[in-house]
Amino acid sequence: MAKPEAVVRKAVVRALYGRSTSLNLTTKKINDVPECISRLTNLSVLLLNNNFISDLPAELLSLRQLEELNLGNNALKEVPAVLGHLESLKKLYLFSNQITVVPPEVIGGLPNLVVLNLNHNQIQRLPPDIKRLEKLQHLSVLDNKLEEVPVEIGYLTSLVEINLTYNNLTLLPQQLYQCKELTKLHAARNKLTTLPEGITALAKLQVLDVAGNNLSMFPVQFHLLPLKELYCEGNRFVQHELMQSEQQAEVLPLKELVARFVLQQDRNRFSLVHMMLPHYPCLMTLLGNGSRCVVCRGPFLTTWLECVHFINLKKDMKMRCFLTIPVRALLCSYKCFNAEEHNYYGVATM
Ligand SMILES: [Zn+2]
Incomplete structure (x- = not known):
């Protein structure tokens, strides 16, 4: 050879x-x-x-x-x-x-x-x-x-x-x-x-x-x-378990209260806040981290309550699979969490 x-x-x-x-x-x-x-x-x-x-x-x-x-x-x-x-x-x-x-x-x-x-x-x-x-x-x-x-x-x-x-x-x-x-x-x-x-x-x-x-x-x-x-098999997904949890309405810190007010005002393009905000870039950056409550649609800055909802891949995502997965959702307050008729579950921290 x-x-x-x-x-x-x-x-x-x-x-x-x-x-x-x-x-x-x-x-x-x-x-x-x-x-x-x-x-x-x-x-x-x-x-x-x-x-x-x-x-x-x-x-x-x-x-x-x-x-x-x-x-x-x-x-x-x-x-x-x-x-x-x-x-x-x-x-x-x-x-x-x-x-x-x-x-x-x-x-x-x-x-x-x-x-x-x-x-x-x-x-x-x-x-x-x-x-x-x-x-x-x-x-x-x-x-x-x-x-x-x-x-x-x-x-x-x-x-x-x-x-x-x-x-x-x-x-x-x-x-x-x-x-x-x-x-x-x-x-x-x-x-x-x-x-x-x-x-x-x-x-x-x-x-x-x-x-x-x-x-x-x-x-x-x-x-x-x-x-x-x-x-997604073989992960540590939160389980769908119902737990009784009744929380009293909380008092928000001043920063959070102001942030919510400013974010709310900013949605109205004729408001003074909306017109003035571009002059404060640091504030814009800070408020950019805000989210919107999945229950009341209201804005908030600090994640107040981390929840999940369970999504069915077949029904909700039109996939050829019957699996149910937990998807993160953010709520603004216990008031929204305790409101009737929503499918968001608090994540138990152990
Ligand atoms: Zn809310």
């Missing part, structure tokens, strides 16, 4: 004479990528997956037309530095290596990337420079050691699908709501205790997988999402 190096050299020579635009060196038992590949400047597809490659020669930066590079199932410990010069890359597969670090300068040099697959590695964090990947549509970091997702993910406004399954995430960044094109979000088998409230702004989200986390409920207005599939 011919030696791997000889087989590769033959393939490269053939590609060179044939002016090939693709080169397939999948499963060729190679440890090193021959430098002569750098002479194939017409290449747009280079498949190097299923080998024993631990680094790439710097000469590969001459592959200016390369759009797809598959380095899956090799022995890389780091994302090779030369990749940061392959500006035309659209699809990059680095799955099943032993990568621990994603260098910022490499990620920052790939502005045309559409698909990035980092599955089955040892990555703990993604650099903030990920925000440079403005055209990225598919990001997959399945089965790694991620402890957080950088807030800069909010800059990736072309993202259609994110896979973060099997990591160590305890939360997802609020900024996720800026990824307006997102249709699939996989975050199963992590340690999430909450989902970001902004997730309900993802108007195209169809598939959400959050199975095997520590969620107790879903965020406010979750049931308004256009979901077609929801996977």
